[in-house]
Amino acid sequence: xxxxxxxxxxxxxxxxxxxxxxxxxxxxxxxxxxxxxxxxxxxxxxxxxxxxxxxxxxxxxxxxxxxxxxxxxxxxxxxxxxxxxxxxxxxxxxxxxxxxxxxxxxxxxxxxxxxxxxxxxxxxxxxxxxxxxxxxxxxxxxxxxxxxxxxxxxxxxxxxxxxxxxxxxxxxxxxxxxxxxxxxxxxxxxxxxxxxxxxxxxxxxxxxxxxxxxxxxxxxxxxxxxxxxxxxxxxxxxxxxxxxxxxxxxxxxxxxxxxxxxxxxxxxxxxxxxxxxxxxxxxxxxxxxxxxxxxxxxxxxxxxxxxxxxxxxxxxxxxxxxxxxxxxxxxxxxxxxxxxxxxxxxxxxxxxxxxxxxxxxxxxxxxxxxxxxxxxxxxxxxxxxxxxxxxxxxxxxxxxxxxxxxxxxxxxxxxxxxxxxxxxxxxxxxxxxxxxxxxxxxxxxxxxxxxxxxxxxxxxxxxxxxxxxxxxxxxxxxxxxxxxxxxxxxxxxxxxxxxxxxxxxxxxxxxxxxxxxxxxxxxxxxxxxxxxxxxxxxxxxxxxxxxxxxxxxxxxxxxxxxxxxxxxxxxxxxxxxxxxxxxxxxxxxxxxxxxxxxxxxxxxxxxxxxxxxxxxxxxxxxxxxxxxxxxxxxxxxxxxxxxxx
Ligand SMILES: Nc1nc2c(c(=O)[nH]1)N[C@H]1C(S)=C(S)[C@@H](COP(=O)(O)OP(=O)(O)OC[C@H]3O[C@@H](n4cnc5c(=O)[nH]c(N)nc54)[C@H](O)[C@@H]3O)O[C@H]1N2
Ligand SMILES: Nc1nc2c(c(=O)[nH]1)N[C@H]1C(S)=C(S)[C@@H](COP(=O)(O)OP(=O)(O)OC[C@H]3O[C@@H](n4cnc5c(=O)[nH]c(N)nc54)[C@H](O)[C@@H]3O)O[C@H]1N2
Ligand code: SF4
Ligand SMILES: [Mo]
Numbered sequence: 001x002x003x004x005x006x007x008x009x010x011x012x013x014x015x016x017x018x019x020x021x022x023x024x025x026x027x028x029x030x031x032x033x034x035x036x037x038x039x040x041x042x043x044x045x046x047x048x049x050x051x052x053x054x055x056x057x058x059x060x061x062x063x064x065x066x067x068x069x070x071x072x073x074x075x076x077x078x079x080x081x082x083x084x085x086x087x088x089x090x091x092x093x094x095x096x097x098x099x100x101x102x103x104x105x106x107x108x109x110x111x112x113x114x115x116x117x118x119x120x121x122x123x124x125x126x127x128x129x130x131x132x133x134x135x136x137x138x139x140x141x142x143x144x145x146x147x148x149x150x151x152x153x154x155x156x157x158x159x160x161x162x163x164x165x166x167x168x169x170x171x172x173x174x175x176x177x178x179x180x181x182x183x184x185x186x187x188x189x190x191x192x193x194x195x196x197x198x199x200x201x202x203x204x205x206x207x208x209x210x211x212x213x214x215x216x217x218x219x220x221x222x223x224x225x226x227x228x229x230x231x232x233x234x235x236x237x238x239x240x241x242x243x244x245x246x247x248x249x250x251x252x253x254x255x256x257x258x259x260x261x262x263x264x265x266x267x268x269x270x271x272x273x274x275x276x277x278x279x280x281x282x283x284x285x286x287x288x289x290x291x292x293x294x295x296x297x298x299x300x301x302x303x304x305x306x307x308x309x310x311x312x313x314x315x316x317x318x319x320x321x322x323x324x325x326x327x328x329x330x331x332x333x334x335x336x337x338x339x340x341x342x343x344x345x346x347x348x349x350x351x352x353x354x355x356x357x358x359x360x361x362x363x364x365x366x367x368x369x370x371x372x373x374x375x376x377x378x379x380x381x382x383x384x385x386x387x388x389x390x391x392x393x394x395x396x397x398x399x400x401x402x403x404x405x406x407x408x409x410x411x412x413x414x415x416x417x418x419x420x421x422x423x424x425x426x427x428x429x430x431x432x433x434x435x436x437x438x439x440x441x442x443x444x445x446x447x448x449x450x451x452x453x454x455x456x457x458x459x460x461x462x463x464x465x466x467x468x469x470x471x472x473x474x475x476x477x478x479x480x481x482x483x484x485x486x487x488x489x490x491x492x493x494x495x496x497x498x499x500x501x502x503x504x505x506x507x508x509x510x511x512x513x514x515x516x517x518x519x520x521x522x523x524x525x526x527x528x529x530x531x532x533x534x535x536x537x538x539x540x541x542x543x544x545x546x547x548x549x550x551x552x553x554x555x556x557x558x559x560x561x562x563x564x565x566x567x568x569x570x571x572x573x574x575x576x577x578x579x580x581x582x583x584x585x586x587x588x589x590x591x592x593x594x595x596x597x598x599x600x601x602x603x604x605x606x607x608x609x610x611x612x613x614x615x616x617x618x619x620x621x622x623x624x625x626x627x628x629x630x631x632x633x634x635x636x637x638x639x640x641x642x643x644x645x
Contacts, residue, residue: 161191234310
């Protein structure tokens with residue numbers, strides 16, 4: 001039995017037991033003894049095995065020749081890349097090269113490309129974030145860091161708000177705790193514009209208007225202040241900016257806020273009481289609400305709500321969004337590669353679209369940008385402008401097919417590595433190599449080492465994986481944590497299960513900053529504000545995360561046309577029937593979809609899953625390329641569409 005963690009970009013970071021016979025994986029199971037994941041895994045864990053043995057798996061590097069793919073050897077691929085990289089660095093600059101890596105896998109050594117490109121001299125990086133960065137930045141302004149209470153603490157909560165979070169799809173480890181909390185008498189409130197599998201088991205579902213969470217949070221804050229439910233003592237000692245924020249809230253009427261969020265005043269009052277009356281209730285906040293232009297301010301207004309009730313730093317309280325335990329502690333650049341990255345620069349999406357001809361090469365690894373970026377028609381054109389395009393993946397993805405060279409890579413089960421997640425699970429996991437890959441150079445770690453050798457990079461770390469990882473975890477040695485210990489035991493460094501229980505916040509004032517001078521310095525309002533200009537008579541397109549696939553990964557084998565959910569009223573208005581094939585059209589493009597009529601979505605929405613491949617119709621051909629107020633987050637959900645028959 002081999003020990004391994006699921007490296008998908010997920011709250012779980014599930015610990016797996018992998019059974020191997022004759023270099024073949026015969027079974028994958030959840031590790032029942034793991035303190036966080038307790039044997040719970042989803043179907044996607046088993047998919048690692050399917051993907052390991054998939055018929056369409058790539059094993060040989062391939063180069064595009066006269067529009068056709070031909071197999072080449074790893075040595076040839078290394079020669080081609082090495083020649084191109086030298087040439088571009090000499091003729092233009094090393095920053096005529098982009099490396100784009102995303103979240104296909106979260107292990108440390110699968111990120112070795114970053115280190116390689118630092119030694120190369122520094123490159124162009126894409127600074128836009130497509131996942132959760134508006135919320136993380138907002139919480140940095142408010143608390144100074146990104147931390148969450150431990151998962152078990154849910155059981156201490158009097159009531160629980162799942163705010164824009166769908167754990168039935170995205171965070172299944174939370175489900176048994178929610179069930180138990182409910183049995184113990186806690187109410188579960190879900191705030192989400194659509195009905196999801198998580199609204200199935202809640203006590204109250206607030207079908208909020210999209211992009212109006214700040215209006216809801218502010219209305220709740222007003223009720224709490226008006227009814228004197230705030231914690232005056234806590235505010236005095238631990239919060240900066242209450243007065244300024246209250247003055248701003250005084251300018252907003254309850255009627256206005258209620259209209260904006262689409263929730264009537266009585267319901268807002270009821271939720272405010274449920275949240276603030278008994279000490280303490282918790283907010284588990286997902287990432288949907290921050291994929292809007294006003295996303296950062298939405299998160300700040302929810303943080304402020306928790307701050308004035310004194311629930312931060314308390315058992316059963318807090319605003320649990322992300323949990324960045326390891327990045328600031330580990331030695332993630334153990335050989336000082338950053339010193340060589342003199343030409344590093346950041347470009348945003350708009351710059352890439354405008355100046356793609358100035359980029360000579362792009363390397364994509366553990367990512368599928370031509371599936372997951374917004375405004376794909378324009379990004380595909382920009383991508384095509386780049387002379388030399390390389391993708392490192394296990395499959396011929398929507399991105400790989402636009403490249404000139406494909407390098408196959410190992411499946412996680414073929415790779416020794418170290419893994420942690422920053423979403424919730426605070427345990428670090430050592431991934432044993434479970435089976436041998438067909439070729440050693442399929443593993444990114446060895447491929448880039450060979451490439452570095454070929455390019456004569458003297459300072460590159462030509463060391464074993466073990467040695468590299470030992471350096472990475474060196475800072476943990478003083479706590480007695482070694483690779484062996486991580487391999488053989490369950491290891492975490494999260495010492496306190498209640499985030500901020502010492503009430504020593506990492507902000508400049510060391511308090512919770514409802515008034516943030518840092519935000520002001522960044523050109524933002526210092527206090528949370530509600531601004532929502534993105535309104536339209538058209539239908540808003542929401543693209544949320546699917547249950548059975550991690551983003552695009554399991555849609556590989558789906559050949560049906562993408563489904564779009566609309567309400568009965570919307571369908572009747574346009575004389576559309578269940579199963580009809582229609583066109584969805586936005587200012588960015590159009591796609592054909594199959595209509596599913598459901599009472600799960602309101603009349604002003606079209607809902608699709610994200611991840612459908614181009615062959616099925618990908619909603620990212622419709623999404624707008626816009627940026628949220630914080631963290632350079634892509635504001636995918638400020639997209640409006642029309643249905644054309
Ligand atoms: N099965 C599965 N699990 C996953 C993933 C996956 O693809 N599949 N992806 C992983 C990744 S990369 C991430 S980032 C996380 C995401 O995890 P979650 O944040 O839980 O999931 P999302 O689908 O991004 O969004 C959650 C909910 O936000 C709602 N929402 C959208 N707009 C608004 C709004 O304006 N206000 C409110 N209140 N709610 C809104 C959506 O309808 C959706 O139900 O999940 C991870 N886990
Ligand atoms: N419209 C819309 N778009 C969105 C979102 C949304 O809510 N709506 N959500 C956004 C979010 S939250 C995220 S996180 C991003 C995700 O964006 P990506 O991370 O680009 O998404 P994936 O589809 O998971 O693609 C990962 C790729 O990595 C490959 N891969 C897996 N393992 C390995 C490995 O070991 N090595 C290498 N080299 N490759 C590997 C997979 O085969 C897959 O092709 O998408 C964003 N896009
Ligand atoms: S996808 Fe998430 S829940 Fe499923 S096995 Fe992987 S980490 Fe666990
Ligand atoms: Mo994400």
